Amino acid sequence: MKEVPLSTCEKTSIVSAIRAGQRYDNREFLEVRDISLNFGKDYGSCTVTLGQTRVLAQVTGEVVEPRPSRPNEGKISISVHLSPMAAPHFESGRSNDLVDELQQILERNIKESRCLDLESLCVLAEESVWQLRVDVTVLNHAGNLGDACNLASVAALRHFHRPDVTVEEDGRVTIHTLEEREPIPTFMKKVPVCLTYAFFVVDDKCYMLMDPSEKEERVSNYFYELVKLWIKVKFGFMRFGWLLRQTLVPPTCLPS
Amino acid sequence: MRGRVNLKCRYHKAQSPLQQQQRRQPNTDRARRLHPASITCVSNFSGRDWDDNARYSVRSEGWRGRVPLSVPDARLAPECLAPCHDHSVRGLWRMMLLVALLSPALSGGLKILQVVLPGDEVLQFSPNGNNERIILGPGLRWHENNICATRSGLLKKASKNFYYVDSHQKRYIPHEKEFVIGIILRKKGDNYLIDIGGNEPGTISCLAFENSSKKSRKEMKPGDLIFGQLLVANRDMEPELVCIDVFNKTVSMESLPDDGIMFTVPLHVARMIVNPENIYLMSIAKKINYTVIVGFNGRVWLKTEKQRDMVAIMNCIMMLEFMSLEEAEKNVFRLLDSFLVPVQH
Numbered sequence: 001m002k003e004v005p006l007s008t009c010e011k012t013s014i015v016s017a018i019r020a021g022q023r024y025d026n027r028e029f030l031e032v033r034d035i036s037l038n039f040g041k042d043y044g045s046c047t048v049t050l051g052q053t054r055v056l057a058q059v060t061g062e063v064v065e066p067r068p069s070r071p072n073e074g075k076i077s078i079s080v081h082l083s084p085m086a087a088p089h090f091e092s093g094r095s096n097d098l099v100d101e102l103q104q105i106l107e108r109n110i111k112e113s114r115c116l117d118l119e120s121l122c123v124l125a126e127e128s129v130w131q132l133r134v135d136v137t138v139l140n141h142a143g144n145l146g147d148a149c150n151l152a153s154v155a156a157l158r159h160f161h162r163p164d165v166t167v168e169e170d171g172r173v174t175i176h177t178l179e180e181r182e183p184i185p186t187f188m189k190k191v192p193v194c195l196t197y198a199f200f201v202v203d204d205k206c207y208m209l210m211d212p213s214e215k216e217e218r219v220s221n222y223f224y225e226l227v228k229l230w231i232k233v234k235f236g237f238m239r240f241g242w243l244l245r246q247t248l249v250p251p252t253c254l255p256s
Numbered sequence: 257m258r259g260r261v262n263l264k265c266r267y268h269k270a271q272s273p274l275q276q277q278q279r280r281q282p283n284t285d286r287a288r289r290l291h292p293a294s295i296t297c298v299s300n301f302s303g304r305d306w307d308d309n310a311r312y313s314v315r316s317e318g319w320r321g322r323v324p325l326s327v328p329d330a331r332l333a334p335e336c337l338a339p340c341h342d343h344s345v346r347g348l349w350r351m352m353l354l355v356a357l358l359s360p361a362l363s364g365g366l367k368i369l370q371v372v373l374p375g376d377e378v379l380q381f382s383p384n385g386n387n388e389r390i391i392l393g394p395g396l397r398w399h400e401n402n403i404c405a406t407r408s409g410l411l412k413k414a415s416k417n418f419y420y421v422d423s424h425q426k427r428y429i430p431h432e433k434e435f436v437i438g439i440i441l442r443k444k445g446d447n448y449l450i451d452i453g454g455n456e457p458g459t460i461s462c463l464a465f466e467n468s469s470k471k472s473r474k475e476m477k478p479g480d481l482i483f484g485q486l487l488v489a490n491r492d493m494e495p496e497l498v499c500i501d502v503f504n505k506t507v508s509m510e511s512l513p514d515d516g517i518m519f520t521v522p523l524h525v526a527r528m529i530v531n532p533e534n535i536y537l538m539s540i541a542k543k544i545n546y547t548v549i550v551g552f553n554g555r556v557w558l559k560t561e562k563q564r565d566m567v568a569i570m571n572c573i574m575m576l577e578f579m580s581l582e583e584a585e586k587n588v589f590r591l592l593d594s595f596l597v598p599v600q601h
Contacts, residue, residue, distance in 0.1 A: 004439075004451060004453070005439050005441060005451055005478075005479070006479070007439045007479050007480070007481050007518060008477070008479035008480060008481075008514050009479075009480075009481050009512065009513075009514050009515075009516055009517070009518050009557070010517075010518050010519075011479075012514055012515060013515070013516065013517040013518070013563075013566070016515075016563055017517075017563055017566075017567055020563040020564060022563065022564055022567055022595075024567055024570070024571075025571070026567070026571070026594065026595055088427075
């Protein structure tokens with residue numbers, strides 16, 4: 001099914017509501033919707049509810065051979081699935097722009113930021129390492145999928161405990177079950193926090209909205225995503241989506 | 257301060273002129289009163305299309321004229337949410353599925369307002385040559401001497417013998433003679449392609465507006481809203497809309513102006529607020545004057561003078577999705593006040 005088109009009426013009504021200082025769900029401009037995190041019975045499973053947006057992340061691990069270029073490091077692979085349950089215009093199995101964008105966000109946040117200590121995932125150098133696989137499924141799309149996916153995958157990674165491993169002298173690796181030995185939690189040095197802002201340009205004024213809902217996302221002019229890595233004072237920028245011919249954001253707009 | 261609700265879904269027959277000649281004119285006096293019991297003829301249905309049964313939805317056909325401030329004597333069961341207050345006997349009911357004959361002892365077996373799941377047996381019967389009849393609406397099906405539910409929801413009764421299952425549904429399935437709000441996608445030859453929320457876009461001819469001829473046509477751009485009636489809507493053809501009634505007059509069916517607010521609600525909420533027994537819209541009108549147009553595809557268009565009021569009323573109507581009417585009526589003023597408090601920016 002194709003996406004339901006946005007009528008002119010809806011566009012103008014959102015923009016005029018913002019000009020009057022109001023959002024549809026009566027939030028402040030810089031107010032985020034209610035967030036709730038639900039962890040599952042198994043280690044590594046987390047469902048995040050951001051308002052009506054719902055995302056499920058599941059982390060699983062298995063022991064594999066390492067990459068030859070990095071024999072001491074474990075691996076992480078992240079994949080995002082948009083199920084048709086989330087929105088009528090999503091089709092499972094077909095890659096579309098949104099999936100690519102979300103995957104890019106998550107890979108940059110988790111892999112490139114080196115927040116997980118991959119060397120701790122090593123079991124036996126050059127022979128076996130842990131490969132963590134994060135599967136993120138979007139259950140309901142009501143705006144701001146980037147934040148929700150990021151939150152879900154980070155929470156799932158922090159919730160995940162990997163089974164304890166002993167290495168024999170002759171090189172055999174025994175993976176203990178969860179009952180035999182206590183599983184080991186994953187250690188994250190830095191926690192990536194993702195914040196999404198939508199900008200509306202109305203009458204030479206620029207309004208910044210935090211945590212846009214689905215309609216606000218579709219109507220907004222520009223879209224910013226700010227990723228802040230907690231603990232370490234370092235933040236990165238990414239602009240994507242409906243992009244920008246001119247850089248519009250004055251420095252005062254950004255939170256310090 | 258008394259407000260007014262200008263409810264714009266009106267009843268009209270969308271028929272070709274040929275059909276109009278063959279039928280007599282609807283009786284407008286009877287049209288104001290509700291006589292569900294007079295509907296005994298449930299023709300136009302051949303018993304073999306069982307699958308069609310599940311697709312029909314209970315609809316209410318709207319008012320002729322303004323919503324009166326005193327609700328007329330309904331003669332419907334109080335738990336009814338979507339009465340079909342349409343009165344001429346043939347052809348204007350869409351829900352008909354089966355007339356089954358019941359023995360009197362079993363007619364008391366159907367419990368109203370019970371939660372049913374698909375496959376639940378609601379009643380067992382075998383046809384006897386008795387007087388009692390039972391009429392099955394959407395969500396119920398008769399198969400091998402059993403009446404089963406095909407949807408999950410509440411079992412409800414709309415009239416003396418008419419039962420149906422009211423379910424929470426967001427996906428719209430187009431039916432004939434329903435009023436819908438559509439969004440224009442593009443112009444295709446002499447027609448406009450319109451998205452009405454179903455699986456296929458519908459069409460509306462450029463001539464299907466009042467005062468439009470081949471020389472002077474109504475021009476509309478993609479993204480405009482239109483409120484029309486479905487002339488043709490079955491599963492084998494793409495839906496077709498018209499904006500005029502059988503007398504070639506536009507009566508509040510037109511393209512909607514751009515400065516309102518449009519939002520989508522689940523179908524049962526749209527049916528609920530159009531129900532003339534329901535005074536929810538009127539209780540909102542006590543505080544704010546507004547105009548509302550409700551489409552049966554779940555789309556609602558609102559307009560007030562102030563921007564802030566529109567968002568407030570929109571939230572009041574969307575609140576009905578998970579609240580029962582009584583709860584909603586208690587909370588509606590509190591919600592309106594919370595929205596109308598100005599926020600400092």
